[in-house]
Amino acid sequence: MVTASAKTLGHAGSRSERSRAVLANPVGGQRTDIISVAGRIAIYAAGPEQSGPPLLLVHSVNAAASAFEVKPLYDHYARSRRVYAVDLPGFGQSERGSQNYTARMMTDALHEVIERIRELHDGAPVDVVALSLASEFAARAANERPEVFRTLGFISPTGFEGKPRDARTPGTLGRGWLLDALYFPLWDRQLFGLLTTRPVMRKFLEKAWGAKQIDEPLLDYCYQTTHQHGARHAPYHFVAGYLFSTDILRLYEGLTLPVWMVHGVRGDFIDYRHKSRVASRPNWQISVLKSGAFPHFEMLEVVTRSYDQFQAGLAAPEVTVSAAE
Numbered sequence: 234m235v236t237a238s239a240k241t242l243g244h245a246g247s248r249s250e251r252s253r254a255v256l257a258n259p260v261g262g263q264r265t266d267i268i269s270v271a272g273r274i275a276i277y278a279a280g281p282e283q284s285g286p287p288l289l290l291v292h293s294v295n296a297a298a299s300a301f302e303v304k305p306l307y308d309h310y311a312r313s314r315r316v317y318a319v320d321l322p323g324f325g326q327s328e329r330g331s332q333n334y335t336a337r338m339m340t341d342a343l344h345e346v347i348e349r350i351r352e353l354h355d356g357a358p359v360d361v362v363a364l365s366l367a368s369e370f371a372a373r374a375a376n377e378r379p380e381v382f383r384t385l386g387f388i389s390p391t392g393f394e395g396k397p398r399d400a401r402t403p404g405t406l407g408r409g410w411l412l413d414a415l416y417f418p419l420w421d422r423q424l425f426g427l428l429t430t431r432p433v434m435r436k437f438l439e440k441a442w443g444a445k446q447i448d449e450p451l452l453d454y455c456y457q458t459t460h461q462h463g464a465r466h467a468p469y470h471f472v473a474g475y476l477f478s479t480d481i482l483r484l485y486e487g488l489t490l491p492v493w494m495v496h497g498v499r500g501d502f503i504d505y506r507h508k509s510r511v512a513s514r515p516n517w518q519i520s521v522l523k524s525g526a527f528p529h530f531e532m533l534e535v536v537t538r539s540y541d542q543f544q545a546g547l548a549a550p551e552v553t554v555s556a557a558e
Contacts, residue, residue: 239412259301272328297455299325317322323467362386392481394504406474495522
């Protein structure tokens with residue numbers, strides 16, 4: 234286990250690496266770096282230590298992902314309980330080496346993060362809330378080791394859209410030819426540079442919000458984190474499909490612990506046609522909000538109230554699919 238600040242873990246190495254601005258931590262609190270199967274992973278912690286079950290927040294996966302995506306929830310819950318956030322492998326302050334980024338790698342990394350948190354809480358199970366594609370990693374991890382999870386939360390989860398992804402055996406949507414094309418030397422770095430200009434990232438966030446008004450500090454951090462050494466590796470594997478699971482619907486159906494899910498109705502990420510496969514299950518609680526894909530930025534109070542009610546009702550869980558608020 235290694236602990237360090239962003240400054241001491243700055244970009245040592247080549248002159249081009251040293252010339253890059255040092256990236257600030259995406260959230261406050263104490264940062265701890267662990268060495269995992271996926272390399273160095275940054276974990277952040279805040280809030281009172283003796284305050285009930287620990288809460289882990291997991292950001293989504295995209296070209297500019299980081300723990301900043303869960304900052305509103307992190308800051309909110311740090312007032313009342315011990316809360317953790319993680320930069321997944323290839324993102325934020327975590328290691329961004331050139332390696333194969335897959336759903337399996339992300340799941341294994343999540344297992345190691347949860348184990349580290351449980352060590353700090355006498356082996357207690359963890360409440361986990363994941364955003365978008367990270368919901369798939371959390372669902373797989375919970376199927377594999379349900380005893381280490383207390384509850385699961387999904388915000389705008391992937392896997393319920395389009396053609397059913399319910400293969401009987403694990404796999405990914407990875408396409409080798411596309412990954413090779415992204416890494417083609419003639420445009421490798423230039424392509425990522427084009428994808429991570431401020432106008433392009435603003436357009437992506439507007440599509441996620443389903444509105445022109447977005448969170449400007451999030452956009453600023455997106456730009457900063459994508460202009461660090463090695464920033465393209467995990468996003469290229471994401472674009473090529475290696476982080477999407479072919480069996481995710483079966484994984485969602487296999488969950489037996491309490492599950493809280495919330496999603497919006499605005500923007501480009503509103504296809505949840507297959508949620509009917511879990512909505513009637515007694516361990517699932519699903520809320521629909523008049524928001525985009527980042528409802529915790531738009532209506533934090535509504536999201537946290539829904540989650541708190543879910544937590545309060547664990548003694549007698551009931552499924553509620555609420556109307557848009």
